[in-house]
Amino acid sequence: MAGGVGGSRFARGVRRAFPDAELTIIANTADDITVHGLRVCPDLDTIMYALGNGHDPVRGWGRRNESWAVLDELVTYGVGPSWFSLGDRDLATHLVRTEMLAAGHRLSAVTATLANRWLSSDPLLSLLPMSDDRVETHILIADSAAPGGRKEVHFQEYWVRWHAEPEALGVVIVGLDAATPAPGVIDRLAKADLILIAPSNPVVSIGPILGVPGIAEAVRQSSATVIGFAGILGGAPVLGMAHRLLPAIGVAVDAASIGLHYGPRTAGGVLDVWTMDLRDTSTAPAVEQAGLRVAVADLVMSDPDATAAFVHCAVKTAWP
């Protein structure tokens, strides 16, 4: 289970660690947004490009050798949103997706078609959206000009436009309650040997996936071993804005608290093992006391080999 930028790095590391395993990536789609009439699925695309070696490794999202002619023109036309960067190469993906969705195809089928270009050299790898239903995360922020002094903005606006600077007063995942898991999701979870929860944002990446009705239950009931990975290292996220959103759901910004938030399967949670960074060792006992096994490793995803190393370490803790 993975979000976008961090999730894609994690997935590359998992692939490096287990190159011959049947690997299914269940991606968050609650970051999805419609801009300029195009349906954009940032996490699906980031993962697809990264696993297909077409990503921009410096930015972490979007396509390598990207150009921006269309966006320049849209800005010249004065058509917003100007804060959402659509590269030319990336835009082609959205055109294909939007046209296929408009023709009645489900997001999972569209994703399979797009992934066919990027991932076909790895036939044991598959990429599934968490759901075919429209789910979009909104962040509640203070706005003195709005009625009631607060307003909801799309997660992309909160993050890309406002750089997560406004305090998040709440997180509303529109459509989540009514969503159903995409075809294959429940089956893969049930049949898996190992379920890995990426060190992605617990609020807006992993949270929505586990929030699709049926998915957390499938994780709980699976015969797989479930291993989670902390994205908070030494009290701060390596990537993204989890530290700005965790308070909105009442979770402290530290690795142990997130492990306890996911919780042990033995007590209604989703984890068997929680993997924390070396610098968070001191908080491990509290996690173990709650019923989780703890793996400790250097969790900096500096490259796929480094990521593969900590994945191996965590799996060894799970399967000694």
Add this chain to the structure above:
Amino acid sequence: MAGGVGGSRFARGVRRAFPDAELTIIANTADDITVHGLRVCPDLDTIMYALGNGHDPVRGWGRRNESWAVLDELVTYGVGPSWFSLGDRDLATHLVRTEMLAAGHRLSAVTATLANRWLSSDPLLSLLPMSDDRVETHILIADSAAPGGRKEVHFQEYWVRWHAEPEALGVVIVGLDAATPAPGVIDRLAKADLILIAPSNPVVSIGPILGVPGIAEAVRQSSATVIGFAGILGGAPVLGMAHRLLPAIGVAVDAASIGLHYGPRTAGGVLDVWTMDLRDTSTAPAVEQAGLRVAVADLVMSDPDATAAFVHCAVKTAWP
């Protein structure tokens, strides 16, 4: 009244000839097509770019300094049609149009918004689509594999993909009978001093405009002088494929026959003056005999000055 490539050259010449006149261009929209989910209006855009000095003068259509990153990607995805060239800069225009149409705006309002970027330095110039309704030209061609041995293809497919090589057995302008003139069209025709019919294709450019119910009648009833310009010079079109389509509507491929096809207003047609190229002088008497005044000039639109010169010449014939 104008089509795309030739129509835009003509319109630039008219603007050069009468820089201070109130000039309204009524553009053909029957070439319009939806590709990759985007609504493309080739004639409107060609005129808009050309009059706004953003066109590619060599190709005659599309944007100057164009790039093709999106199209390259679409081809790599294997998503057709690959024969329709969508440049990156041009594509932004279609994105804005498609999103505005989807939001419920009429094509004329969308066109005004887009033109605001390109034509605002010339406040006496306006660009109107012939109609806000969807009208699309299809060409009937032979196809031994199709039921009945013939099939209809969109005009763009006939021209761009098949280079007008298959014999045109018929021309079907879908939606034309039910179309209504766009806001402003009838009013501008009624109030004009001069109505100029560009040397555009009589079958698929001028034909659809005059075919919108109400437009030909407005031309006939206008107090303006109506001058038409032949696009067939010495028996062949300078641009485009009129010679491939005129036979399908029973009109011979020569300038005089097209003038007679449009016909004099005194006999139910739309013209007062018909302008023919110098090399077609020998056929002028037949046109005059039918009741049209004839202007003769060098009709090669080599540059805006050359076009302005023949426009002046024709107007002098009309208003001696």
